[in-house]
Amino acid sequence: MNQTRHDWTKEEILAIYNKPLMELLYEAATVHRQFHDPNTVQVSTLLSIKTGGCPEDCGYCPQAARYHTDIEGNDLMSVQQVKAQALRAKASGSSRVCMGAAWRNVKDGPEFDQVLEMVRTINKLDMEVCCTLGMVTENQAKRLAEAGLYAYNHNLDTSEEYYKEVISTRGYEDRLQTIENVRKTNVTVCSGGIIGMGENVEDRAGMLVALSTLNPQPESVPINALVAVEGTPMEDQKPVEIWEMIRMVATTRIVMPQTQVRLSAGRTEMTREGQAMCFFAGANSIFAGDKLLTTPNPDVNEDMEMFKQLGLNPQKAFVKAPQPQTVEAADSEYAPLGEKPKWSRPGHVIERNEAAKGKGVVTKS
Numbered sequence: 401m402n403q404t405r406h407d408w409t410k411e412e413i414l415a416i417y418n419k420p421l422m423e424l425l426y427e428a429a430t431v432h433r434q435f436h437d438p439n440t441v442q443v444s445t446l447l448s449i450k451t452g453g454c455p456e457d458c459g460y461c462p463q464a465a466r467y468h469t470d471i472e473g474n475d476l477m478s479v480q481q482v483k484a485q486a487l488r489a490k491a492s493g494s495s496r497v498c499m500g501a502a503w504r505n506v507k508d509g510p511e512f513d514q515v516l517e518m519v520r521t522i523n524k525l526d527m528e529v530c531c532t533l534g535m536v537t538e539n540q541a542k543r544l545a546e547a548g549l550y551a552y553n554h555n556l557d558t559s560e561e562y563y564k565e566v567i568s569t570r571g572y573e574d575r576l577q578t579i580e581n582v583r584k585t586n587v588t589v590c591s592g593g594i595i596g597m598g599e600n601v602e603d604r605a606g607m608l609v610a611l612s613t614l615n616p617q618p619e620s621v622p623i624n625a626l627v628a629v630e631g632t633p634m635e636d637q638k639p640v641e642i643w644e645m646i647r648m649v650a651t652t653r654i655v656m657p658q659t660q661v662r663l664s665a666g667r668t669e670m671t672r673e674g675q676a677m678c679f680f681a682g683a684n685s686i687f688a689g690d691k692l693l694t695t696p697n698p699d700v701n702e703d704m705e706m707f708k709q710l711g712l713n714p715q716k717a718f719v720k721a722p723q724p725q726t727v728e729a730a731d732s733e734y735a736p737l738g739e740k741p742k743w744s745r746p747g748h749v750i751e752r753n754e755a756a757k758g759k760g761v762v763t764k765s
């Protein structure tokens with residue numbers, strides 16, 4: 401039985417990634433069967449609860465205020481709106497709702513209180529609740545846990561070395577610190593990255609070293625293929641080839657055997673055959689719904705048709721970890737601390753990001 405290791409080296413991971421494809425697939429599929437039901441895939445729904453206007457400069461992201469993309473921003477959704485969408489997601493087979501807000505970091509106050517209420521509401525619908533809200537302090541992570549949060553997403557995006565070519569407004573250590581803060585609670589960790597941003601294979605392996613050497617490893621690892629959006633610094637990046645996705649998924653499965661590996665952004669560009677190979681290589685989670693935050697995603701009916709064709713079943717909620725208990729706001733043990741943590745702002749110049757500020761589509765008025 402393959403044991404979970406926390407001492408993977410970049411050389412070992414590169415050797416796996418570069419194996420002849422048939423050997424790589426066989427090894428990944430074998431590991432997958434040791435730890436997971438190969439015919440079960442988790443279906444999650446991603447809701448953008450606050451879109452656009454983000455102060456960060458992530459080079460891949462159309463929600464960064466400094467780039468001129470044509471996404472329509474919105475204020476924080478209401479709890480009722482979120483509840484209605486969660487119920488729709490549940491009815492169409494999702495067992496998890498992931499709520500994303502385009503924030504640099506969580507700030508204590510009425511908006512965070514509203515998000516906590518969303519968490520309570522969805523947990524009471526017996527669905528797994530995940531949030532991706534930017535950087536969080538330990539106290540904020542505890543408040544989310546108390547509300548009934550099941551998972552917190554905070555992607556490492558790429559290797560530590562290449563991170564400096566993608567984002568200048570925060571450092572890699574901030575990402576790791578947030579993951580550490582979440583780990584001080586019972587909330588599970590979801591952290592992965594994006595391929596196709598101009599990084600090399602060593603960077604992909606470097607990201608997998610950073611994730612797999614965490615102890616415990618993240619319970620969920622999303623692997624995204626860049627969706628190059630007009631107006632962002634990465635608008636001209638070439639699409640990722642399906643073979644790269646398959647290799648990345650298979651390698652992730654081998655080095656993180658117990659993790660849910662999530663096939664995330666970029667699925668609209670993949671054929672059903674390509675997705676089937678990713679499932680064979682160990683992917684066992686997808687996002688459903690026609691939008692992934694702001695970029696296109698296959699329609700949920702198409703996904704259910706694919707599941708039928710491949711004989712896949714959607715995973716039920718809470719099969720990997722128990723459902724958290726929700727504590728009501730009035731009974732909360734944790735007061736908001738109004739912290740102003742010193743998350744870093746490296747502020748180095750990334751030419752591609754600087755050039756993008758002057759390009760792009762004219763925003764609708």
Ligand code: SF4
Nearest residue numbers: 454456458461464502
């Ligand atoms: S990825 Fe998140 S933090 Fe980065 S610009 Fe987009 S919304 Fe902001």
